[in-house]
Amino acid sequence: MGCGLLVFHPKFSSSIEPPPSVNDRWTSCLEFPLEESVVEELSWIQDGTRSVTVLLVTVRFFRENFSVSAFSFHLDAVDPRTGARVGRLETPHGVVETPAFMPVGTLATVKGLTPEQLQRAGAQMLLANTYHLALRPTSDVVAELGGLHKFMNWDGPILTDSGGFQVFSLASSRKIDDDKVVFRSHIDGSLLELSPERAVLIQEQLGADIIMCLDECPAHDASPEKMTAAVNRTTHWAARCREAQKRTDQLLFGIVQGGTSKSLRELSAKGLLPLNFPGYAVGGLSVGEEPSAMYTTLEFTIPLLPSDRPRYLMGVGRPIDILEGVLRGVDLFDCVMPTRNGRNAMAFTSQGGLKLRNLKYRTDPSPLDPDCDCQVCRQFSRAYLRHLFIAGEMLGPILLSWHNIAYYQRMLRDLRDAIRQGKATEFREAQMRRSK
Amino acid sequence: MGCGLLVFHPKFSSSIEPPPSVNDRWTSCLEFPLEESVVEELSWIQDGTRSVTVLLVTVRFFRENFSVSAFSFHLDAVDPRTGARVGRLETPHGVVETPAFMPVGTLATVKGLTPEQLQRAGAQMLLANTYHLALRPTSDVVAELGGLHKFMNWDGPILTDSGGFQVFSLASSRKIDDDKVVFRSHIDGSLLELSPERAVLIQEQLGADIIMCLDECPAHDASPEKMTAAVNRTTHWAARCREAQKRTDQLLFGIVQGGTSKSLRELSAKGLLPLNFPGYAVGGLSVGEEPSAMYTTLEFTIPLLPSDRPRYLMGVGRPIDILEGVLRGVDLFDCVMPTRNGRNAMAFTSQGGLKLRNLKYRTDPSPLDPDCDCQVCRQFSRAYLRHLFIAGEMLGPILLSWHNIAYYQRMLRDLRDAIRQGKATEFREAQMRRSK
Numbered sequence A, B: 001m002g003c004g005l006l007v008f009h010p011k012f013s014s015s016i017e018p019p020p021s022v023n024d025r026w027t028s029c030l031e032f033p034l035e036e037s038v039v040e041e042l043s044w045i046q047d048g049t050r051s052v053t054v055l056l057v058t059v060r061f062f063r064e065n066f067s068v069s070a071f072s073f074h075l076d077a078v079d080p081r082t083g084a085r086v087g088r089l090e091t092p093h094g095v096v097e098t099p100a101f102m103p104v105g106t107l108a109t110v111k112g113l114t115p116e117q118l119q120r121a122g123a124q125m126l127l128a129n130t131y132h133l134a135l136r137p138t139s140d141v142v143a144e145l146g147g148l149h150k151f152m153n154w155d156g157p158i159l160t161d162s163g164g165f166q167v168f169s170l171a172s173s174r175k176i177d178d179d180k181v182v183f184r185s186h187i188d189g190s191l192l193e194l195s196p197e198r199a200v201l202i203q204e205q206l207g208a209d210i211i212m213c214l215d216e217c218p219a220h221d222a223s224p225e226k227m228t229a230a231v232n233r234t235t236h237w238a239a240r241c242r243e244a245q246k247r248t249d250q251l252l253f254g255i256v257q258g259g260t261s262k263s264l265r266e267l268s269a270k271g272l273l274p275l276n277f278p279g280y281a282v283g284g285l286s287v288g289e290e291p292s293a294m295y296t297t298l299e300f301t302i303p304l305l306p307s308d309r310p311r312y313l314m315g316v317g318r319p320i321d322i323l324e325g326v327l328r329g330v331d332l333f334d335c336v337m338p339t340r341n342g343r344n345a346m347a348f349t350s351q352g353g354l355k356l357r358n359l360k361y362r363t364d365p366s367p368l369d370p371d372c373d374c375q376v377c378r379q380f381s382r383a384y385l386r387h388l389f390i391a392g393e394m395l396g397p398i399l400l401s402w403h404n405i406a407y408y409q410r411m412l413r414d415l416r417d418a419i420r421q422g423k424a425t426e427f428r429e430a431q432m433r434r435s436k
Helices: A010-015 A020-029 A115-120 A130-135 A139-144 A148-152 A164-169 A196-206 A224-244 A262-275 A291-304 A319-326 A337-343 A375-379 A382-390 A395-420 A424-434 B010-015 B020-029 B115-120 B130-135 B139-144 B148-152 B164-169 B196-206 B224-244 B262-275 B291-304 B319-326 B337-343 B375-379 B382-390 B395-420 B424-434
Strands: A041-047 A050-055 A071-078 A085-091 A094-098 A100-103 A126-128 A158-160 A172-176 A181-184 A191-194 A210-212 A251-256 A280-282 A311-313 A332-335 A346-349 A352-355 B006-008 B041-047 B050-056 B071-078 B085-091 B094-098 B100-103 B126-128 B158-160 B172-176 B181-184 B191-194 B210-212 B251-256 B280-282 B311-313 B332-335 B346-349 B352-355
Touching: A071 A395, A085 A395, A094 A100, A094 A395, A100 A126, A100 A395, A115 A395, A126 A130, A130 A139, A130 A164, A130 A191, A130 A196, A139 A196, A148 A158, A148 B382, A164 A181, A191 A196, A196 A210, A196 A224, A224 A251, A224 A262, A251 A262, A262 A291, A280 A291, A291 A319, A319 A395, A319 A424, A337 A346, A337 A395, A346 A395, A375 A395, A382 A395, A382 B148, A395 A424, B071 B395, B085 B395, B094 B100, B094 B395, B100 B126, B100 B395, B115 B395, B126 B130, B130 B139, B130 B164, B130 B191, B130 B196, B139 B196, B148 B158, B164 B181, B191 B196, B196 B210, B196 B224, B224 B251, B224 B262, B251 B262, B262 B291, B280 B291, B291 B319, B319 B395, B319 B424, B337 B346, B337 B395, B346 B395, B375 B395, B382 B395, B395 B424
Parallel strands: A100 A332, A126 A158, A158 A210, A210 A251, A251 A280, A280 A311, A311 A332, B100 B332, B126 B158, B158 B210, B210 B251, B251 B280, B280 B311, B311 B332
Antiparallel strands: A041 A050, A071 A085, A085 A094, A172 A181, A181 A191, A346 A352, B006 B050, B041 B050, B071 B085, B085 B094, B172 B181, B181 B191, B346 B352
């Protein structure tokens, strides 16, 4: 545990060179395993008007070369026409090929599926919801059991949201001020609070690879004043989250807010960029606005973000939204749609949506999607799957969720290939034609 | 399709030698694949007061050597002290090592589990319910889709019950006479009927490896007159089922009724044995009587059945009931208990039952059963499984059903080993000690 790792304090890291005196440590540091216990302040180094804390921890990031021990993000290909890009996000729990779709495992389980089934469906990275886990089983319990990965037996990368979105959409008696938000649990009505510091603490207890800043996500039709206030609060909270972060083996992403307003998105990005986050999310979309408004917002928001960091479009979405997002430079997506629709007997296929309760599938021996090679399509007929739903059997939701996740993952895989071949636009056109 | 298979008509086969003139065919016949289409009557052969039909089909059975092409039953070991036995039941869909426990896949799905998970839990053979499948999706639909095996994607052996038990326990407005039973569907109230012939027809459409005669199963406290009538009707119906059977790639089992009465069980067996079924079930137990009454009934019923045919105790049961049944010479069991209890957060373990909702498992990092090597015990903690149930997540019932089936299968596997080593009684004692 002697260690030799270095960290440059986020607040001051943007223009700092590694001090020559610690270069030896610098070069050796990346070989050490990450351990929370090695955090120890060494000294202050003055550098003109700035100062930097050297810690016995890890290289969190250094100038524009975002590179954290065990983390890295490399772009393999960028489509010159659209900005669509293919990359590799390395995390302590493995590599995510981007653009990537994260299935949602709200309560440390993607509903109805084992981790193995998720892996076989092609899922690389999962999302879990901080708000839900903080209520049940609580982050203390997850931490005591070794963190989310061990708890749910998912060895791959995980991202947790901050809990903010659920506080604003699920909880009742919500009272927000600049310090924190106080609310009542949607389960038992108990009074709880969430501050930037607490959101980070909970996410550090959960132990995901990527964690999110607490943000304020107003309704899409909120007044300009409310939107502006939310942007400013989100910026303020982002700095506090940055400050609060203790663990060095997690990436903390900032979240750009601002609804569909170009000036507010610019204001938000301008506030966040000096904090030099290793990745940025676009929040406050897919909350009721028209799809075209979402696409336009992405067109002026994505270019505001550093091109060498992953970009995450939160809570999106339909396959078409993901395609449009990727073509505007987004790298990460999450949505409950494949699993929620799967539980409701709706399958995504290369020919469009398929409502499995329909009588016409009663004796249909064909697979859900003739173009799909997932375990479900290889093993079961539409007729059997329909029977499971009509009879109210659990296996119906299970198998359809499995297929739908596999559908999303295959679409992203094919899309990555298309981007590499410079055919991102053609891929979108073909996908839209087929699913009509 | 020239074929050379022979069948001796069941009604006359009990004391017949193969006619010398067809001995060549006899020896070659077992190499032909079974095809329904090869059924063709060849000739009548007179043999003193009896006659036998020679058909171009298959050797269904011949005297005491029960042997059907693609089917066979061999005993590997019999415990001289108890009569517990280890055997191999070969079916067109693979071998079942007996004693065996069949998980119940009522509607062509063992609730919440994929066929692959069942296989990994060690399940060799499944049971499906004719009554339920006849209502949804109907046997016509299953037949059109290639039969149960293909429909549910289970390549292993399947047994279907006759539907009688559910008609007597689930359906309403039941009216029974010697010809048939008329009843109303428990789903939509529609008027339906089940006769011995229809029960066989439906099961032939479903296409299981083992099918059951339609029987009448009275309440355990029915009057002696009612019990006697049920026995006689069951015998009468068994002959009609025998007669109705057309498919040659399914074994039809007779069902001994008679409640807990020795004389009625004798009456039932006496009526069924001349029909020379390739296997016999004991029905009418585990329907409310005391366990000790069930064990006593088995003690005087099992010896009435031919020792070279498989014996199946229907709808049983608790692990202890299975142990007691095996020690009395039973080969096959089925019960919803592992899956139903699993869905209700109750796990079977080598240390006894475990109610997973209990607060004491909140942060328990240990597996459900430290002695279990199933996928669930290798991957998940009690704390995680408890969390899934408390949060109402589908994965809880799925994983507990999986473990419970694996528990049953492991118990049977260990029991088979114990019988081979002449330690069946010791196994039961050890099992009872451990689970106290």
